Amino acid sequence: MKIEDAIKASKEMPLPTKTIINLMYTSRIVEEQVAQELKPFDLSIQQYNVLRILRGQKDAPANLSTINERMVDRSSNTTRLVDKLIKKGWVRRQVCRQNRRKVEIFITDDGKELLAELDSITEANNAAIIENLKSEELQQLNSLLDSLRS
Numbered sequence: 001m002k003i004e005d006a007i008k009a010s011k012e013m014p015l016p017t018k019t020i021i022n023l024m025y026t027s028r029i030v031e032e033q034v035a036q037e038l039k040p041f042d043l044s045i046q047q048y049n050v051l052r053i054l055r056g057q058k059d060a061p062a063n064l065s066t067i068n069e070r071m072v073d074r075s076s077n078t079t080r081l082v083d084k085l086i087k088k089g090w091v092r093r094q095v096c097r098q099n100r101r102k103v104e105i106f107i108t109d110d111g112k113e114l115l116a117e118l119d120s121i122t123e124a125n126n127a128a129i130i131e132n133l134k135s136e137e138l139q140q141l142n143s144l145l146d147s148l149r150s
Contacts, residue, residue: 030129037125041114042088046073048118050081051090054107055115061096061104090114 003022004013013021031045038048053070054062068078082105085091090111096102107115130138 033125033129034122037121038118041118043114043118044081046071046081047085049073050078050085051107051111051115054091054105055112057107059106061094061106063103063105067105085111 003009003018003025006025007021035045038045043051049072050067053067064078064082067082068074071078082091082093086093090108092106092108094104094106096104133141
């Protein structure tokens with residue numbers, strides 16, 4: 001479906017405007033589909049992102065600054081996200097022994113198990129979202145998106 005039809009535009013938009021609206025509209029659809037997959041696990045996209053960042057640390061601690069730098073959605077309140085994940089038992093926080101002013105954040109075994117369960121679910125969802133694109137189109141799309149951010 002063309003973006004003009006999706007948003008019911010009554011007149012032709014300038015190409016830069018059309019492009020940005022199309023990116024934002026498509027991003028929202030993708031986010032909604034991902035959120036639907038995470039909902040049964042009582043997990044937001046941002047919380048999922050934090051868990052994946054911590055798993056990527058390979059049992060090394062991360063601090064709030066490191067997590068925030070790697071977040072896809074940097075507008076999130078990282079402290080609040082970590083607090084919610086701690087309450088759910090998927091993350092733990094401890095004071096660094098060498099520097100008591102530093103707080104270290106780790107993913108728990110329960111958090112790792114949750115991600116292991118979600119891996120196949122999210123991979124299948126990702127594949128479903130992009131199923132209408134050929135491999136070379138995906139390569140081109142990724143290249144274009146990388147260029148857009150440069």
